[in-house]
Amino acid sequence: xxxxxRKLRILQAIISDFIYSxxxxxxxxxxxKYDMGISPATIRNEMSDLEEMGFLTHPHTSAGRVPxxxxxxxxxxxxxxxxxITDEEKKKISEKLTANxxxxxxxxxxxxxxxxxxxxxxxxxxxxxxEEDKLKYIKLMPVDKGTVILMIVAESGKVxxxxxxxxxxxxxxxxxxxxxxxxxxxxxxxxxEVLTLDIIKSFESDIEAMSKLAKDIMPNFIRTLExxxxxxxxxxxxxxxxxxxxxxxxxxxxVFLEMxxxxxRFRNILINRxxxxxxxxxxxxxxxxxxxxxxITATYHxxxxxxxxxxxxxxxxxxxxxxxxxxxxxxxxxxxxxxxTGGNExxx
Numbered sequence: 001x002x003x004x005x006r007k008l009r010i011l012q013a014i015i016s017d018f019i020y021s022x023x024x025x026x027x028x029x030x031x032x033k034y035d036m037g038i039s040p041a042t043i044r045n046e047m048s049d050l051e052e053m054g055f056l057t058h059p060h061t062s063a064g065r066v067p068x069x070x071x072x073x074x075x076x077x078x079x080x081x082x083x084x085i086t087d088e089e090k091k092k093i094s095e096k097l098t099a100n101x102x103x104x105x106x107x108x109x110x111x112x113x114x115x116x117x118x119x120x121x122x123x124x125x126x127x128x129x130x131e132e133d134k135l136k137y138i139k140l141m142p143v144d145k146g147t148v149i150l151m152i153v154a155e156s157g158k159v160x161x162x163x164x165x166x167x168x169x170x171x172x173x174x175x176x177x178x179x180x181x182x183x184x185x186x187x188x189x190x191x192x193e194v195l196t197l198d199i200i201k202s203f204e205s206d207i208e209a210m211s212k213l214a215k216d217i218m219p220n221f222i223r224t225l226e227x228x229x230x231x232x233x234x235x236x237x238x239x240x241x242x243x244x245x246x247x248x249x250x251x252x253x254x255v256f257l258e259m260x261x262x263x264x265r266f267r268n269i270l271i272n273r274x275x276x277x278x279x280x281x282x283x284x285x286x287x288x289x290x291x292x293x294x295x296i297t298a299t300y301h302x303x304x305x306x307x308x309x310x311x312x313x314x315x316x317x318x319x320x321x322x323x324x325x326x327x328x329x330x331x332x333x334x335x336x337x338x339x340x341t342g343g344n345e346x347x348x
Contacts, residue, residue, distance in 0.1 A: 001053055009036065010046050011055055012079045015067045019317055022245045024064025069282035069316060072294070076279050076320050083325040089118060090329070097333050104158050104307070104338065109234050111310055111330050116237030119323050121312040122260065126270050127232045133158060134190050137183045140175035148175060154191065233267055235260060246315040259289045260313075266290075270309050273297045277328060282316045292316070296323055300331040302338045310334075 003011075013034045014025045027043040030036060036043060047065055050056045055074065056065040067075070085093075096110050108125045116123035139151040143163070148170070150162045186194045238257060247253040260266065269287050277298045285291050290313065297311030310331055312323055 001049060003053065003055075006038070007046055007050055008079070010043060011050055011067075011071060012075065014047075014050075014056065014065060015071055015075045015079070018066055019319055022317060024059055024066050026064040029064070067317075069284065072281045072316055072320070073284070076281070080321045080324075083319075083321040085325055085329050089326070092118075093326075093330055093333055097330070098337055104302075105232060107334060107337070108232075108308065108310070111334060112234045112236045115310065115312060115327065115330055116240060118326050119312055119319075120237070120240050120243060121314040121318065121323065122235065122237045122240055123310070123312050124236075124266075124270070125234045125308065125310040126267065127158065127308040134188055135186045135194060137187060138179045140179040142170070142172055142175060233263055233270075241314070244315050244317075246317065256293075262289060269295075270297065270311075273309055273311075274299055274306050277324060279320065279324070294318055294320075296320070296327060298327045298331045300334040302335065 010030065013030055013036075017025045017029065017033065027040040027047060030043050031040040047056060050071075051058055051065060055068055055071040057068050058065055093114060096114050097107060105127065108127060112123045112125040115121075115125075134155040136153045136155045138153070139149075141149040141151065143149055146166055148164045148166050150164050152160050238260060241247045241253055241256050247256060265287065266289070269285075269290065273295075277296070279294065279296050280290075281294045283291060285293065285295060292315075293313050294316045295311060295313050296318075297309050299306045299309055301307060311327060312318075
């Protein structure tokens with residue numbers, strides 16, 4: 001049985017109508033709302049053929065049909081038209097993402113929040129493990145007599161700060177000298193490479209007179225580097241799921257929220273989605289915790305390197321065209337912002 005032009009027109013109309021109405025679509029609805037040029041009886045016959053071909057399913061409580069995962073895949077690959085983001089949406093994205101470019105993590109949190117707001121879906125953003133991320137520079141900033149802020153900045157734009165309690169006297173000039181020496185020693189090395197060095201011993205040999213101060217600083221430096229290697233996963237709009245009719249059943253909504261709570265497992269799903277825009281629908285998802293959902297992700301880049309992943313999760317009935325365009329626009333803006341500003345940080 002061929003999927004001819006008429007069947008495609010009917011299928012596209014059913015998918016579009018169901019995405020926006022969440023109601024099974026019948027032949028009379030199609031005949032009234034869309035200019036098909038054919039009778040309701042002919043539409044019914046074509047819908048029966050589409051069901052037999054696996055593109056439609058027939059809920060037992062309704063005479064209408066709903067799209068299957070197979071139909072959504074055809075729609076995404078061949079029928080979906082590009083959604084044009086409004087000027088208002090573009091302005092909102094630009095303003096929110098450029099408001100915090102000092103730290104990559106803050107920008108990504110803003111991006112996840114913005115994505116949830118614009119799509120009304122549950123959004124997430126992830127920074128990957130940074131084994132190959134290179135150290136850019138180090139700063140030591142005095143706060144009070146016994147407290148210093150250690151700031152480590154990676155080339156990806158990732159920033160980590162730690163408040164250190166210092167037991168020995170220090171001067172601002174002394175801290176600056178230590179920071180510059182550390183930057184000189186470790187600039188351009190990957191975070192993993194720095195962690196494999198005997199950095200306390202090598203540091204003391206460089207600045208022997210400051211070895212006591214180094215002993216206060218360096219263990220914290222190591223712990224901060226280790227923390228920078230962790231994957232960070234941010235989520236927003238968790239309760240948005242309750243606005244979808246598919247999750248009116250409180251038990252089903254609870255299963256969805258419990259699934260998102262399994263963050264380690266969810267991270268593992270996202271780690272393998274590191275190339276461009278990826279859309280997986282229902283049974284296409286390999287992990288059963290997201291088997292009833294659709295997942296749309298995109299990667300953002302800094303200096304041409306893939307740095308992390310951002311996306312949404314929700315029911316298979318989602319506005320794929322709109323969501324995909326918004327995600328692409330947000331990731332492009334993240335990449336452009338950090339390419340232009342370098343994270344707004346200067347090399348030491």
